Amino acid sequence: xKTVYSTSQSDYSIATIGSHSALQILKGxxxxxxxxxxxxxxxxxxxxxxxxxxxxxxxxESFGDFFTIEQExxxxxxxxxxxxxxxxxxxxxxxxxxxCFHYGSKGILIWESDRKKERQWLLSAGLNLPKIFERPxxxxxxxxxxxHGARGGLGYFIANSTGEFYENMKRYPAxxxxxxxxxxxxxxxxxxFFYSRLTKELEIMSFDKxxxxxxxxxxxxAARDQLSVHINTSYTIVGNxxxxxxxxxxxxxxxxxxxxxxxxxxxxxxxxxxxxxxEMIVDKNLNFYVFEISARxxxxxxxxxxxxxxxxLRYDVPMSTGRRIARDxxxxxxxxxxxxxxx
Ligand code: AMP
Ligand code: AMP
Numbered sequence: 566x567k568t569v570y571s572t573s574q575s576d577y578s579i580a581t582i583g584s585h586s587a588l589q590i591l592k593g594x595x596x597x598x599x600x601x602x603x604x605x606x607x608x609x610x611x612x613x614x615x616x617x618x619x620x621x622x623x624x625x626e627s628f629g630d631f632f633t634i635e636q637e638x639x640x641x642x643x644x645x646x647x648x649x650x651x652x653x654x655x656x657x658x659x660x661x662x663x664x665c666f667h668y669g670s671k672g673i674l675i676w677e678s679d680r681k682k683e684r685q686w687l688l689s690a691g692l693n694l695p696k697i698f699e700r701p702x703x704x705x706x707x708x709x710x711x712x713h714g715a716r717g718g719l720g721y722f723i724a725n726s727t728g729e730f731y732e733n734m735k736r737y738p739a740x741x742x743x744x745x746x747x748x749x750x751x752x753x754x755x756x757x758f759f760y761s762r763l764t765k766e767l768e769i770m771s772f773d774k775x776x777x778x779x780x781x782x783x784x785x786x787a788a789r790d791q792l793s794v795h796i797n798t799s800y801t802i803v804g805n806x807x808x809x810x811x812x813x814x815x816x817x818x819x820x821x822x823x824x825x826x827x828x829x830x831x832x833x834x835x836x837x838x839x840x841x842x843x844e845m846i847v848d849k850n851l852n853f854y855v856f857e858i859s860a861r862x863x864x865x866x867x868x869x870x871x872x873x874x875x876x877x878l879r880y881d882v883p884m885s886t887g888r889r890i891a892r893d894x895x896x897x898x899x900x901x902x903x904x905x906x907x908x
Contacts, residue, residue, distance in 0.1 A: 584650035591618035593888030670908035672833035751848035771873035773865030
């Protein structure tokens with residue numbers, strides 16, 4: 566039997582964990598008329614109080630204890646919005662066990678967080694991906710070696726040969742879970758998409774590039790100094806920088822986004838919906854190499870709480886990705902299609 570949900574927005578609230586993109590998510594939810602809840606630990610409360618985005622703060626001992634307050638969320642009809650920290654603290658498997666309302670497909674989080682599955686998905690969508698080397702012995706071009714998990718690029722290294730690979734791996738004797746990927750010379754470009762199951766339309770919300778330490782600081786010293794002090798390139802995420810893309814490249818990106826959504830329908834029931842991001846390097850011949858997908862809001866959208874150069878074209882109110890999520894939920898509630906925003 567189909568569950569009957571209230572069609573009154575005031576019966577619901579929007580909740581997330583206090584980190585990553587919570588400020589924007591909660592501000593957007595308030596702008597769309599929702600009550601908001603921020604789940605914090607002792608150390609994380611301050612910004613959510615100072616910026617006035619949370620109507621209520623639920624405190625947990627640590628984020629891993631999320632399930633201890635789940636009943637409180639259920640009582641308040643809260644819709645939880647997953648983001649990078651939410652998934653890294655709970656793990657995609659535990660997200661599947663949530664009993665409270667969850668925005669977006671839970672199943673697709675399993676696909677995005679497993680490098681092999683993710684690659685299978687992106688290839689089935691016909692996207693261009695950097696080559697993967699199964700064996701270090703096969704390395705015949707510059708490669709980037711990535712360790713498993715969303716650790717914000719910590720510990721990645723570049724190698725030019727099999728010998729360099731093993732030399733670098735000495736620093737990580739315990740690591741068994743890594744991927745060796747062709748290093749693409751080009752510029753990073755992160756495209757923020759939004760797909761709604763209600764409107765059945767794909768939108769490009771904005772773009773960013775990352776500000777990474779020490780990849781973004783190495784160029785500040787001479788090559789001679791880089792060599793003499795043995796600096797290794799690493800990609801620890803510190804912040805994000807706005808970009809707009811050459812306009813003639815937009816049609817191709819819409820097509821790539823649409824193919825990703827379509828391919829996701831073969832993987833999980835409702836397919837991918839809500840915000841997602843294709844993380845790419847664009848080379849000098851304007852080829853896009855997709856090295857990752859995030860099937861949820863990315864923190865690069867934090868640049869645009871007041872809307873982006875793209876959302877400004879389409880909306881007559883400042884439309885952040887956080888607000889777009891809240892609007893999707895609101896439209897779902899009011900049109901009696903709430904189950905279409907849940908996963
Ligand atoms: P945090 O809550 O800051 O520990 O972030 C959790 C994870 O989300 C990190 O490990 C990163 O992979 C990702 N993340 C956090 N902040 C950003 C950001 N500004 N840009 C991109 N990714 C981020
Ligand atoms: P990731 O943790 O996969 O998001 O990668 C962190 C950073 O490494 C990215 O922001 C890029 O700057 C860089 N990167 C990742 N993969 C590649 C690649 N295949 N070629 C060149 N740069 C890459």
